[in-house]
Each structure stands twice: as structure tokens, then as C-alpha cells.
Amino acid sequence: MAGFFAELQYLIAVVAQLFPPKSKFTTDQIPDLSGKVAIVTGGNVGIGYETIKALLEHNAKVYMASRSQEKADAAIRKLKEETGKEALFLELDLSNLAAVRKAAEDFMSKESELHILFNNAGVMWCPVGELTANGYDLQFGTNVVGHFFFTELLMPALLAGKETSPDHHARIITTSSSAAYLYTLNWDAFKDGPERRKVSTENLYSQSKFANVVVARQIAKRYADKGVISISLNPGGIDTELQRYVPGTKRNVMRKLILNPVPMGALTQLWAGTMPEALNHNGKFLIPWARVGSCRTEAYDDALGERLWAWLEEQVKDQ
Known part of the structure; x- marks a missing residue:
């Protein structure tokens, strides 16, 4: 019975976050970011695009880390028209660990410092049969394993960036979801196999978003003792191409009832990545719009976190 009530509370939290109070934060409040270098994964569309736009408007040097150069170039041209500033393309395929390493090496051949890393890219509800190049569930491999590896490879640049940042910190901002409340971890579903194929694509997505928080x-x-701030967040219900696999009728209903315009989805991660107050919330989970919340209880289980970290280290050690 206790488990039932806990799950009910999480479901209530999900619904409540679909209807947040009016935001007290706007992008106009972002301080000048001159001299700061940022990477936004998945930056050519949706929330990532709006994040880059705001960063450029406040004078950051921004790398758009995306799979498709053609799509990135189009987005960069549009951003130049809108902001007068130019983002830089960084080829990144999070579903291929060799490509992740190459992306990190390419960045570090150009820059010695990184001040803000937005782990924003993701896939949602894709067909269960889809896997990464390394055999992981596509959602877990892209959303979790790829970002973990990318972050660890970039850590020397982040630690160097901390030294030149006015607030003496570097920031890693991870885009999770309200779906993090709905499922924990099925250790047999990270890679393909009979157990994974019993799990719905919705739950596979939810476990990846829960893992992002962990x-x-x-x-x-x-x-933390090296000056790195790491924050995860639910960006809110946002109408983006992340819902490309949602059935048409359901997506239309969602648009009418719970989905917000794309720029709203960037607010919480921009607050986390740029505002001085966010330094006080290392390790926290933010909810719409730019508020401190909490995820489900298991996300704060140190034993689970250490086990997942060790598993991830094992996956990437020879890549």
C-alpha cells in the first residue's frame, strides 16, 4: 500500500508540473556571458535551439553539438539572422561512443576551456527495436551513456574553465523530464535482450530520464570540491520534435492541453546554466519554471547512484 501511495504522489507531481505558476525568470535577466564558452547538445532544434539563441544574445561563444551538419548549418544561419551572432558546429552522435570521443577531441583541439555544458539532446518513445551503434537501448544509450561519456571526456576543459570563470565554477546542466518520476532502473533493459523487449518504449524513456537525474x-x-556545478531539470511540457513518435491524435490533444511554446522549455536550464543563484543548488533537480524541486526518492539513493556510475565507467573504459 505504501508503494501505491508513493507512485500516486509521483503521478500528482508530474501533473502539477504540467501547470506551473507563471515564471519569475526571463532571459532578459541573464548576465553578460562574454568570454564564456558553452556547448549545447542537440542544439539545432527545439529547446536546444532556444538555449543557444539566449546564450548568443548574451555574448557567449556557443558550440551547437548535433549529428547533422546540414541541419546545424541551417539553424546556425537562422540564429545569425535572429541574433547577429554565430554559433559553431560540433559534430556529435551520442548513439555512437567512438563518435562521442571524436566530438570531444574535436572540441578540445579548438578550445582549452569550457564553462557551461548543456546535456540537452535526447530521444523519446522511439521503436523498441532501435539500438545504438554499441548495442544499448537507443533511449538509454543516447540520453545517458553518450552524455556520460561526453561529459567525462570534457572534464579537463570544464575544470580549466572553472579557473577563468568570474564565479569560479563550471556548470553541467542535464535536461531530464517529468518522466523521471514514473520509472526507476531495469538493469537488464539497458542493452538489448529478452528482458528489455518486455519493457514499453515509454518506460524505457522514463528510466533514461531517471538515470539522468541520478x-x-x-x-x-x-x-563539487573541484568547482563543478551539476544540475538536472524537468523543462516542462513543451511542443517540440521530441514528440515525433507520439501518435498524431494524442499529440494534438497534448498541444491543446499541456504543451507550452518552445522558448518556455529553455527557461529552466538557462537559469541553471547562467544565473548566480543556481550555484546554491548543486546536485538539485529543478522543475518548471526555474524552481527547485525534488525527484522520486530513489534518485537520492547513494548506493544506486554509485552502482550506476560504476556500470557507466565500465561501459566506456575501452572506448
Whole structure:
């Protein structure tokens, strides 16, 4: 019975976050970011695009980390028209660990410092049969394993960036979801196999978003004494191409009832990545719009976090 009531509370939290109070934060409040270097994964569309737009408007140097150069170039041209500033393309395929390493090496051949990393890219509800190049569930491999590896490879640049940042910190901001409340971890569903194929694509997505929260908290614990701030967040119900696999009728209903314009989805991660107050919330989980919340209880289980971290380290050690 206790488990039933806990799950009911999480469901209530999900619904409540679909109807947040009016935001007290706007992008106009972002301080000048001159001299700061940022990476936004998945930056050519949706929330990532709006995040880059705001960063450029406040004078950051921004790398758009995306799979498709053609799509990125189009987005960069549009951003130049809108802001007068130019983002830089960084080729990144999070579903291929060799490509992740190459992306990190390419960045570090150009820049010695990184001040803000937005782990924003993601896939949602894709067909269960889809896997990464390394055999992981596509949602877990892209949303969790790829971002973990990318972050760890970039850690030297983040630690160097901390030294030149006016607030003496580097920031890692991870885009999770309200779905993090709905499922924990099925250790047999990270890679393909009979157990994974019993799990719905919705739950596979939810476990990846829950894992994002767990990993972000572990980063905060492991690197806090080195000046790294790590925050995860639910960006809110946002009408983006992330819903490309949602059936048409259901998507239309969602648009009418719960989905917000894309710029709203960037608010919470921009607050986390740029505002001075966010330094006080290392390891925390933010909810719409730019408020401190809490995820489900298991996300704060140190034993689970350490187990997941060790598993991820094992996956990437020879890549």
C-alpha cells in the first residue's frame, strides 16, 4: 500500500508540473556571458535551439553539438539572422561512443576551456527495436551513456574553465523530464535482450530520464570540491520534435492541453546554466519554471547512484 501511495504522489507531481505558476525568470535577466564558452547538445532544434539563441544574445561563444551538419548549418544561419551572432558546429552522435570521443577531441583541439555544458539532446518513445551503434537501448544509450561519456571526456576543459570563470565554477546542466518520476532502473533493459523487449518504449524513456537525474547528482558529489556545478531539470511540457513518435491524435490533444511554446522549455536550464543563484543548488533537480524541486526518492539513493556510475565507467573504459 505504501508503494501505491508513493507512485500516486509521483503521478500528482508530474501533473502539477504540467501547470506551473507563471515564471519569475526571463532571459532578459541573464548576465553578460562574454568570454564564456558553452556547448549545447542537440542544439539545432527545439529547446536546444532556444538555449543557444539566449546564450548568443548574451555574448557567449556557443558550440551547437548535433549529428547533422546540414541541419546545424541551417539553424546556425537562422540564429545569425535572429541574433547577429554565430554559433559553431560540433559534430556529435551520442548513439555512437567512438563518435562521442571524436566530438570531444574535436572540441578540445579548438578550445582549452569550457564553462557551461548543456546535456540537452535526447530521444523519446522511439521503436523498441532501435539500438545504438554499441548495442544499448537507443533511449538509454543516447540520453545517458553518450552524455556520460561526453561529459567525462570534457572534464579537463570544464575544470580549466572553472579557473577563468568570474564565479569560479563550471556548470553541467542535464535536461531530464517529468518522466523521471514514473520509472526507476531495469538493469537488464539497458542493452538489448529478452528482458528489455518486455519493457514499453515509454518506460524505457522514463528510466533514461531517471538515470539522468541520478548521474547529474553523482557528478555534483564527485566534482563539487573541484568547482563543478551539476544540475538536472524537468523543462516542462513543451511542443517540440521530441514528440515525433507520439501518435498524431494524442499529440494534438497534448498541444491543446499541456504543451507550452518552445522558448518556455529553455527557461529552466538557462537559469541553471547562467544565473548566480543556481550555484546554491548543486546536485538539485529543478522543475518548471526555474524552481527547485525534488525527484522520486530513489534518485537520492547513494548506493544506486554509485552502482550506476560504476556500470557507466565500465561501459566506456575501452572506448
